[in-house]
Amino acid sequence: MVRYYTRIGLLKPRAQQENGYRLFASQDAQRLRFIRLAKRLGFTLSEIREITEHADHGKSPCGKxxxxxxxxxxxxxxxxxxxxxxxxxxxxxxxxxxxxxxxxxxxxxxxxxxxxxxxxxxxxx
Amino acid sequence: MVRYYTRIGLLKPRAQQENGYRLFASQDAQRLRFIRLAKRLGFTLSEIREITEHADHGKSPCGKxxxxxxxxxxxxxxxxxxxxxxxxxxxxxxxxxxxxxxxxxxxxxxxxxxxxxxxxxxxxx
DNA sequence: GCTTGACCTGTGAGTTACGCACAGGTTGTA
DNA sequence: TACAACCTGTGCGTAACTCACAGGTCAAGC
Missing domain, CATH: 1.20.5 (Single alpha-helices involved in coiled-coils or other helix-helix interfaces)
Structure with missing residues (x-):
């Protein structure tokens, strides 16, 4: 599931280490928690993507x-x-x-x- | 929808006419009616395919x-x-x-x- | 030093029941 | 003969993953 979210760009692990392994920082873990909460509330992944992108641009997604x-x-x-x-x-x-x-x-x-x-x-x- | 069912082999129109158009005989229409009834009862298309294939081999699908x-x-x-x-x-x-x-x-x-x-x-x- | 096994990686394909678009062939009518 | 209105098969897209694959990495034991 994490692999899938990374594939579609919903999760963006901070860095590839030099051995090729992905590094998930605590912000990434927080992002994953957010995704799961939102899914539990009935949001689809593409809606979640909209919401997080909105937020990443500093705009409040709450109305949406x-x-x-x-x-x-x-x-x-x-x-x-x-x-x-x-x-x-x-x-x-x-x-x-x-x-x-x-x-x-x-x-x-x-x-x-x-x-x-x-x-x-x-x-x- | 009919195109799709034909594509996946659920409907098999009796013949291609020489102009390339498909010919649906009354048996094909009956088959389509069956499919729609079964769908209304909650059967999936692949279950419907199993059922019709069973029946086409002369075996009763009722137990299934x-x-x-x-x-x-x-x-x-x-x-x-x-x-x-x-x-x-x-x-x-x-x-x-x-x-x-x-x-x-x-x-x-x-x-x-x-x-x-x-x-x-x-x-x- | 080398082998094994358990990890990890990206990517392609399959799942359901279609809908849409495309390129091209056919038919009827003006 | 031009044109619109049909028809044909086929490929791709949908949602949210899961599985399989080929290959790279790492730690432990011999």
Missing amino acids: VRRIIQDRIKENRAKIEAMLTLQNRMEEALKTWESMPDGVPDGDHVCHLIESFESDDDPDR | VRRIIQDRIKENRAKIEAMLTLQNRMEEALKTWESMPDGVPDGDHVCHLIESFESDDDPDR
Whole structure:
């Protein structure tokens, strides 16, 4: 993970020693801690990059931070609802299938269990 | 999407016509409908490929289908819980930040809003 | 001094389910 | 015959890593 962050330029270890090994100073460790905190709060790596670059230029990233997390809360709510919908669909399917036997496929059908949901209203046509 | 499914071999249009256009027979349309139903039920494309290949060899995929969806229900439950945890964390952060002013970054700190969560118990180390 | 094994390095590729762009071929219409 | 509106395959980009690889470095033991 540290290798990856270094690769994409999110971490910049202070120096290559003459043996080729990277040297991480305490500031680098602090930066890594920051990244992990931000990730825990739902920030993506590219957002974190924006934030740290902003800060590295001496500008306060706090406004950006507040805005991002507000958006993220909304996005997340939508995702959670979609996943709950899916969960209900899966559970319903499993229950329906309890009373159905396995079938053998023919040219027209792949799996009648799945195809039994054919008539359900499908949002995308 | 159809182009993509054809590319990865999930859809196999019956023939190339002599003008180079693909010809989708009704079986292909049926196959596409199957794919979309399965996706709606939480199956991934590679699972769908396994299922259809199984069926194309005349073997019943129903057992596999039941097993996959049972696993998926468990996975999904875990994911939903993780997202709810995240959602709580984000909302808590936003609330905490309401009473905090923006700050200017210095060498040691990037954004004090985010760093104010430093002391929270972090599962990974 | 030499060998071994445990470290470290950068980099390429794979993961999911597409979307977009590109260069080029085909078709129908004015 | 010009042109727009289709179609084709293919390559690249997405997020956040992980794995594998080939090779360099270091400490310990013989």
